[in-house]
Amino acid sequence: MKNFQQNLQKLEAADTQVLGVSMDSPFANKAFADQIGVTFPLLSDWGGEVTHQYGIYTDKYKAARRVNFLIGKDGTILEEQVDKEAIDPTKIVAACERHKINR
Amino acid sequence: MSGSIRKSVLAGLLTAALGAGCLSAMAQEKTAAPAPPQLKVGDAAPEFKLQYFDGNDLKDVHLSDYKGKKNVVLAFYIFAFTGG
Numbered sequence: 004m005k006n007f008q009q010n011l012q013k014l015e016a017a018d019t020q021v022l023g024v025s026m027d028s029p030f031a032n033k034a035f036a037d038q039i040g041v042t043f044p045l046l047s048d049w050g051g052e053v054t055h056q057y058g059i060y061t062d063k064y065k066a067a068r069r070v071n072f073l074i075g076k077d078g079t080i081l082e083e084q085v086d087k088e089a090i091d092p093t094k095i096v097a098a099c100e101r102h103k104i105n106r
Numbered sequence: 107m108s109g110s111i112r113k114s115v116l117a118g119l120l121t122a123a124l125g126a127g128c129l130s131a132m133a134q135e136k137t138a139a140p141a142p143p144q145l146k147v148g149d150a151a152p153e154f155k156l157q158y159f160d161g162n163d164l165k166d167v168h169l170s171d172y173k174g175k176k177n178v179v180l181a182f183y184i185f186a187f188t189g190g
Contacts, residue, residue: 057180
């Protein structure tokens with residue numbers, strides 16, 4: 004999440020809202036956000052309904068996999084990164100900037 | 107005498123075979139890449155309503171809040187208070 008925070012200005016400049024999601028409680032996520040200095044919302048998928056809906060629940064963690072989805076203004080998925088790939092936001096930032104230019 | 111040697115050789119072979127089986131199963135578990143998510147680039151992102159705590163209140167966030175306005179990065183992470 005810190006990596007997205009570091010790129011937040013670029014993402015916001017490219018009309019992009021960053022939302023973290025985990026199966027932690029909203030209060031745990033707020034404490035986590037404060038601890039690591041994240042200013043965008045960390046959403047709580049308590050119970051995992053959305054994690055299941057997005058098909059990324061994993062038995063290994065009893066939680067979500069690490070996945071980034073870039074969703075366009077029309078609601079379609081533009082980019083997707085999974086597991087280790089999802090740690091580095093460079094590709095997402097590049098994609099946002101590219102989509103902004105194309106529009 | 108020869109019978110017991112044969113037995114112990116057989117037992118040794120069996121153990122080796124079992125061991126090799128376990129090792130190959132472990133190796134497979136390690137190398138097998140997890141399946142990619144079912145949602146693919148180009149699919150419609152499922153609508154959701156989730157909440158976050160802003161320090162005072164629980165706030166609702168819908169994916170549709172951003173439709174036609176902003177791109178959305180949905181960054182799923184495993185647990186709070188872990189790295190990355």
